[in-house]
Amino acid sequence: MACSPTRHYDRAVRIPSLPPQTLADLADMDRLIRRRLQSDVALVNTVGDYIVASGGKRLRPVLLLLMARAMGYGEAPGHAVAHHTLLAAVVEFIHTATLLHDDVVDESELRRGRQTANAAFGNAASVLVGDFLYSRAFQMMVEVDRMRVMQVLSDATNIIAEGEVLQLMNCNDPDVDEARYLQVIRYKTARLFEAAARLGAILTDAESAHEEAAAEYGRRVGTAFQLIDDVLDYDGNTGDIGKNVGDDLREGKPTLPLIHVMKHGSAEQRRLVRDAIEAGHTDHFDAIMAAITDTGALKYARSRAAEEAAAARTALAALPDSPFRMALFEIADLSVSRDR
Numbered sequence: 001m002a003c004s005p006t007r008h009y010d011r012a013v014r015i016p017s018l019p020p021q022t023l024a025d026l027a028d029m030d031r032l033i034r035r036r037l038q039s040d041v042a043l044v045n046t047v048g049d050y051i052v053a054s055g056g057k058r059l060r061p062v063l064l065l066l067m068a069r070a071m072g073y074g075e076a077p078g079h080a081v082a083h084h085t086l087l088a089a090v091v092e093f094i095h096t097a098t099l100l101h102d103d104v105v106d107e108s109e110l111r112r113g114r115q116t117a118n119a120a121f122g123n124a125a126s127v128l129v130g131d132f133l134y135s136r137a138f139q140m141m142v143e144v145d146r147m148r149v150m151q152v153l154s155d156a157t158n159i160i161a162e163g164e165v166l167q168l169m170n171c172n173d174p175d176v177d178e179a180r181y182l183q184v185i186r187y188k189t190a191r192l193f194e195a196a197a198r199l200g201a202i203l204t205d206a207e208s209a210h211e212e213a214a215a216e217y218g219r220r221v222g223t224a225f226q227l228i229d230d231v232l233d234y235d236g237n238t239g240d241i242g243k244n245v246g247d248d249l250r251e252g253k254p255t256l257p258l259i260h261v262m263k264h265g266s267a268e269q270r271r272l273v274r275d276a277i278e279a280g281h282t283d284h285f286d287a288i289m290a291a292i293t294d295t296g297a298l299k300y301a302r303s304r305a306a307e308e309a310a311a312a313r314t315a316l317a318a319l320p321d322s323p324f325r326m327a328l329f330e331i332a333d334l335s336v337s338r339d340r
Contacts, residue, residue, distance in 0.1 A: 018327055026058060059193075060091045068199075068200035070325045072204055086140055087203070091195070097133035181254065191222070194222060246282045251280055309332045
């Protein structure tokens, strides 16, 4: 099985106190997504409908919508309110395109507890519909007619692709250290979170310091989410997380729990982990889980996620108090406390 870029499982994330205005924004965005998924090509429509029905909590667009509203979007004269839902849909399209491609590279058959698009329709259809989503996203972002928006999204898309390649290079390499691991997260995962939050600030013509605070928030939340995803691969269950527990090890991915064992485990524990990463197998999964437990690897990874979430909350100090800011605080907390 090939080593693919890290997957994301937002389906089970619960954000119970989204402001009514944000819920309305999300409903507008969902309607827009369905309209913009339409194509004269029947297979594009079929796969698109399947993707929409597969769920997902739209976390990246939620950050964009909340950040825009927290900074006063729609209140100042001249704000084109439709632009925030348009860009939220763009961010979701880009994210979904990466998932379609990831599942093909990974030969994955399960995402969000459901058959993947490539398993349902074949690899070729999945890749090509992913390409359609990328190109449709760029068509849509042009409508905002702001070069800064184009710069942020084009840079993010390029960095994400670099992150995919970096993770491929790390695959089956037991000598990957924490710095290399975090670089992949910040490129592949956190960059789109960062771009989403930054775009929310850009839409309000926020001053530079506030834009950077928004970007810092998104980057830190995205990093925390991925750290917890990697913990749950060893500390979750298939029904909750929507994928098979142990997939990362089976794919030869040196995530933080394994990196911690390689640094702090006994010689025998390090040998077991090294062999498993190099071969990409779970033949000694129970022994590796014991090593993860003995070295406190999951506790350490959760503590690193908590540090990222705390930094995200600190970044929100630049924003005025509002229900939108409170929801952003809650997302930072959920990024660490979730168990699925």
